[in-house]
Amino acid sequence: MTILIAHLGPAGTYAEDAAIACRAWLESTSGLSSELRPYSSIPKTLRATESGETQLSVVPVENSIEGSVTTTLDTLWQMNSLQIQRAIVLPIDHALISRAPDLASLQTVYAHPQALAQCQGWLERMLPEVRLIPASSNAEALHKLEQEPQSGAIASRRAAKLYNLPVLSYPINDYPDNCTRFWVLGVTPSPGGTHTSLAFSVPANIPGALVTPLQVFATRNLNLSRIESRPSKRSLGDYVFFIDIEASADDPTVQQALQELTQHTETLKLLGSYSIAKVTC
Amino acid sequence: MTILIAHLGPAGTYAEDAAIACRAWLESTSGLSSELRPYSSIPKTLRATESGETQLSVVPVENSIEGSVTTTLDTLWQMNSLQIQRAIVLPIDHALISRAPDLASLQTVYAHPQALAQCQGWLERMLPEVRLIPASSNAEALHKLEQEPQSGAIASRRAAKLYNLPVLSYPINDYPDNCTRFWVLGVTPSPGGTHTSLAFSVPANIPGALVTPLQVFATRNLNLSRIESRPSKRSLGDYVFFIDIEASADDPTVQQALQELTQHTETLKLLGSYSIAKVTC
Numbered sequence: 427m428t429i430l431i432a433h434l435g436p437a438g439t440y441a442e443d444a445a446i447a448c449r450a451w452l453e454s455t456s457g458l459s460s461e462l463r464p465y466s467s468i469p470k471t472l473r474a475t476e477s478g479e480t481q482l483s484v485v486p487v488e489n490s491i492e493g494s495v496t497t498t499l500d501t502l503w504q505m506n507s508l509q510i511q512r513a514i515v516l517p518i519d520h521a522l523i524s525r526a527p528d529l530a531s532l533q534t535v536y537a538h539p540q541a542l543a544q545c546q547g548w549l550e551r552m553l554p555e556v557r558l559i560p561a562s563s564n565a566e567a568l569h570k571l572e573q574e575p576q577s578g579a580i581a582s583r584r585a586a587k588l589y590n591l592p593v594l595s596y597p598i599n600d601y602p603d604n605c606t607r608f609w610v611l612g613v614t615p616s617p618g619g620t621h622t623s624l625a626f627s628v629p630a631n632i633p634g635a636l637v638t639p640l641q642v643f644a645t646r647n648l649n650l651s652r653i654e655s656r657p658s659k660r661s662l663g664d665y666v667f668f669i670d671i672e673a674s675a676d677d678p679t680v681q682q683a684l685q686e687l688t689q690h691t692e693t694l695k696l697l698g699s700y701s702i703a704k705v706t707c
Numbered sequence: 708m709t710i711l712i713a714h715l716g717p718a719g720t721y722a723e724d725a726a727i728a729c730r731a732w733l734e735s736t737s738g739l740s741s742e743l744r745p746y747s748s749i750p751k752t753l754r755a756t757e758s759g760e761t762q763l764s765v766v767p768v769e770n771s772i773e774g775s776v777t778t779t780l781d782t783l784w785q786m787n788s789l790q791i792q793r794a795i796v797l798p799i800d801h802a803l804i805s806r807a808p809d810l811a812s813l814q815t816v817y818a819h820p821q822a823l824a825q826c827q828g829w830l831e832r833m834l835p836e837v838r839l840i841p842a843s844s845n846a847e848a849l850h851k852l853e854q855e856p857q858s859g860a861i862a863s864r865r866a867a868k869l870y871n872l873p874v875l876s877y878p879i880n881d882y883p884d885n886c887t888r889f890w891v892l893g894v895t896p897s898p899g900g901t902h903t904s905l906a907f908s909v910p911a912n913i914p915g916a917l918v919t920p921l922q923v924f925a926t927r928n929l930n931l932s933r934i935e936s937r938p939s940k941r942s943l944g945d946y947v948f949f950i951d952i953e954a955s956a957d958d959p960t961v962q963q964a965l966q967e968l969t970q971h972t973e974t975l976k977l978l979g980s981y982s983i984a985k986v987t988c
Contacts, residue, residue, distance in 0.1 A: 650917050657774050
């Protein structure tokens with residue numbers, strides 16, 4: 427049986443790098459072979475697995491510089507069936523890709539807005555006169571180079587190789603410790619793991635509604651490695667919370683905490699219990 | 708003396724609407740007259756006040772649908788001298804603006820990505836065949852209409868009036884309760900108010916580092932109306948927290964909490980104590 431893995435496409439995105447790491451993990455742990463399936467947006471990627479078109483989805487959750495990928499969190503909150511199987515942490519090292527002979531020949535640089543933001547300092551320092559134009563993906567930026575030899579694009583070195591384009595400068599990101607965390611999701615819960623993620627909404631307009639759920643973990647000495655609030659889209663000041671706990675959902679203390687949490691939350695969703703893999707590219 | 712108010716420009720943005728509300732507030736409370744000064748980005752707007760070029764800045768902090776304006780939070784964390792004077796909550800009602808005679812004639816719609824996201828459902832339902840093109844601001848989208856009478860732009864009704872363009876449909880946002888919260892910032896602390904905002908980082912890699920600061924407020928029954936985490940940009944999993952407390956910084960309980968908080972945080976910044984004004988356009 428071949429496992430199908432949905433990811434944000436097209437070829438050459440960092441999401442594809444994470445899907446490749448996911449394929450390697452599947453092969454090494456269970457001997458299963460798998461194929462990648464690119465989709466044009468994060469909601470489409472997740473829906474492919476929810477509908478059974480693919481068995482797994484790989485989506486970005488958080489970048490160490492830019493923060494949460496809010497589309498992923500908002501889409502998962504609206505879904506019911508997907509469970510996190512694993513987290514993959516991928517280093518993000520941007521390359522400046524161009525057919526131009528040198529930096530001085532460049533007039534325009536295309537890149538996804540996140541990549542432009544992550545290389546802002548380098549671009550201001552090295553290419554102060556160049557026009558920076560946002561692209562909808564790294565791959566779209568690379569396609570621009572076909573007609574424009576005096577232009578550059580920001581993407582990974584693997585993408586440069588894939589599109590058979592030269593790397594002019596690498597790495598060009600401002601912060602060396604630039605990583606993106608991806609989640610691998612499927613429809614069946616994965617047992618064990620070192621981390622548990624959940625999402626909940628609290629009853630509206632009750633003072634202390636936000637503090638009580640957090641105390642459930644604090645009193646049990648359960649460490650939260652992350653807390654993120656997202657608007658519920660009902661009214662300003664009304665939130666959905668996403669929490670990562672540094673413990674497995676199998677842990678009896680976590681189970682007690684989840685039990686108690688149902689009394690202080692309006693909707694509570696267990697997103698999954700999983701381990702984290704750090705990959706090198 | 709005329710007070711200068713910096714805001715994200717150009718003319719016709721929602722940030723200008725908030726700056727107009729700020730000008731009205733200044734006139735009604737202190738009789739001071741003021742003038743608006745548009746800037747091309749949020750960091751430039753805030754730096755104008757930090758450097759003394761303007762006395763106040765008006766910047767968006769949070770939208771009820773899209774969530775935090777992360778550029779505002781990240782820029783304020785890097786600054787030291789700005790204090791919130793007031794919060795302004797502005798209803799965001801988008802209009803479809805075009806010289807085309809009817810919806811059926813439209814081929815393209817230009818809008819800021821946030822406006823496109825906030826009207827996604829309406830656009831899919833009413834204009835399924837139309838090309839949606841992101842613009843860097845509402846004003847840029849409106850400028851496109853000069854050369855393209857078969858195109859539309861999404862902006863406020865005030866912007867349509869300002870650019871002398873007809874409104875084809877209003878309101879077109881998917882969620883009726885669409886609001887954006889703005890902060891008015893200046894260099895002098897403003898006394899009193901009903902809310903206090905602060906930002907802090909916690910010592911890295913200490914279990915429970917996130918929970919302890921929150922308990923400081925919970926044990927005093929101080930309600931947090933909002934908590935937002937932003938990456939510290941040092942490493943994945945290392946955050947800066949932004950918290951809004953529903954009490955004045957003058958309140959002795961808040962002062963005790965702030966005192967205790969210094970023991971559990973690495974860097975602690977009081978962003979200001981202020982009241983919230985809801986405006987109608």
